[in-house]
Amino acid sequence: MAKQTHRIGILGSGNIFGRYVTGLARYPELEIVRVGDIDVARAKQAAAEHAIPAWGDDSELYADDSVDIVINLTPPVHHARTVITALEAGKHVYVEKPLATTVTDGEAVLAAAARTGRVLGSAPDTFLGSAAQTARKAIDSGSIGTPIGATAFIGHSKAETWHPNPAFLFQPGGGPVMDMGPYYVAILVNCLGPVSTISAAGRIGVPQRTVTAPGRTVETIDVTIPTHTGAVVTFASGVIATTQMSFDVWDSDLPYIEIYGSEGTLSLANPNHFDGDVRVRRHGDGEWTVLEPALELFGAVGTREQARRGLGVRDLANAVEGGPHRANAAFAFHVLETLCSLEGSAQQSRSVTLTSSCERPQALFTA
Ligand SMILES: NC(=O)c1ccc[n+]([C@@H]2O[C@H](COP(=O)([O-])OP(=O)(O)OC[C@H]3O[C@@H](n4cnc5c(N)ncnc54)[C@H](O)[C@@H]3O)[C@@H](O)[C@H]2O)c1
Numbered sequence: 479m480a481k482q483t484h485r486i487g488i489l490g491s492g493n494i495f496g497r498y499v500t501g502l503a504r505y506p507e508l509e510i511v512r513v514g515d516i517d518v519a520r521a522k523q524a525a526a527e528h529a530i531p532a533w534g535d536d537s538e539l540y541a542d543d544s545v546d547i548v549i550n551l552t553p554p555v556h557h558a559r560t561v562i563t564a565l566e567a568g569k570h571v572y573v574e575k576p577l578a579t580t581v582t583d584g585e586a587v588l589a590a591a592a593r594t595g596r597v598l599g600s601a602p603d604t605f606l607g608s609a610a611q612t613a614r615k616a617i618d619s620g621s622i623g624t625p626i627g628a629t630a631f632i633g634h635s636k637a638e639t640w641h642p643n644p645a646f647l648f649q650p651g652g653g654p655v656m657d658m659g660p661y662y663v664a665i666l667v668n669c670l671g672p673v674s675t676i677s678a679a680g681r682i683g684v685p686q687r688t689v690t691a692p693g694r695t696v697e698t699i700d701v702t703i704p705t706h707t708g709a710v711v712t713f714a715s716g717v718i719a720t721t722q723m724s725f726d727v728w729d730s731d732l733p734y735i736e737i738y739g740s741e742g743t744l745s746l747a748n749p750n751h752f753d754g755d756v757r758v759r760r761h762g763d764g765e766w767t768v769l770e771p772a773l774e775l776f777g778a779v780g781t782r783e784q785a786r787r788g789l790g791v792r793d794l795a796n797a798v799e800g801g802p803h804r805a806n807a808a809f810a811f812h813v814l815e816t817l818c819s820l821e822g823s824a825q826q827s828r829s830v831t832l833t834s835s836c837e838r839p840q841a842l843f844t845a
Pocket residue numbers: 489490491492493494495514515516517520536551552553554556560574575576643657
């Protein structure tokens with residue numbers, strides 16, 4: 479049976495835009511019909527480059543009745559307002575991470591989705607990839623026994639070396655916590671369930687950074703948010719994770735994520751990628767074992783396939799068609815509250831207890 483066609487409008491045609499267009503080409507039933515940007519010249523150029531039939535400013539996109547789903551690729555500080563506008567225009571919305579930049583804005587976004595009855599989904603979607611699902615399968619099948627602790631380390635994204643205007647990554651809504659944190663926290667919550675409390679510390683490593691990216695539109699950036707944080711994150715299950723989220727660590731041998739159970743250790747792949755080796759070492763094993771991927775791979779690790787986006791949009795389309803919704807708004811809100819609580823705890827030098835919870839999304843593999 480032919481899949482239902484969904485007509486997509488993409489809001490924001492900056493750095494990540496091309497990776498959505500190439501990734502969505504995997505799903506011919508997800509048809510990109512318009513691109514909108516407050517920088518209309520940029521939308522026009524993006525439409526011409528990718529043969530998208532209609533382009534214009536943001537309001538033309540909201541007003542286009544032929545658009546069913548809006549993919550929101552604006553910078554984080556614009557997410558809440560633009561998501562609410564799109565929902566109120568009758569669109570289903572998939573928004574890049576983070577869902578919003580404050581808990582209050584996140585709540586307003588959830589309320590708008592409930593009020594309008596539209597489906598809202600959010601990045602990250604890498605927890606739907608083969609590597610994260612392989613890790614989840616290992617935990618659910620008891621291969622490391624009962625999870626007790628975890629570590630998660632975000633090293634440097636080096637954004638000033640590749641993004642032409644990375645200022646938003648060093649201002650509120652960015653930083654290692656809000657920019658890279660969503661990938662790590664989404665995978666931890668998918669594996670271990672919701673977070674309950676956080677105790678963190680943070681600091682600005684270097685107050686002004688030099689941009690070296692080719693084609694840069696700014697030379698320096700004033701840093702206004704913590705770029706180096708350490709935290710103890712306690713899950714409702716009792717698991718205690720230690721995290722370091724930093725844009726000040728240029729080189730390191732630390733792993734991405736490890737989960738320690740009563741019977742062994744699980745070592746996870748890069749949470750920013752869909753595929754990668756997931757390794758287990760049970761008590762007494764002489765060496766690590768690479769687990770069989772729980773799902774088909776997108777492509778070899780390190781190839782362009784790994785950077786393409788669209789899986790979360792396909793997940794949202796499933797929900798629009800009445801199927802399960804995994805990268806859903808309640809999950810994204812809990813991830814957001816976790817990250818805001820981490821930053822809040824660091825700012826206020828006190829432990830923060832979360833108010834939200836969420837279900838672990840339905841697994842994609844068959845047990
Ligand atoms: N760049 C990456 O590698 C990357 C990777 C993963 C996720 N993301 C996420 O994708 C989003 C966009 O990041 P980017 O790097 O492409 O940013 P960018 O600054 O390169 O592009 C953002 C675009 O949005 C437009 N815009 C701003 N406000 C708007 C509004 N109100 N309405 C319509 N258009 C508006 C800007 O004119 C610009 O063209 C962010 O949420 C970011 O966290 C980026």
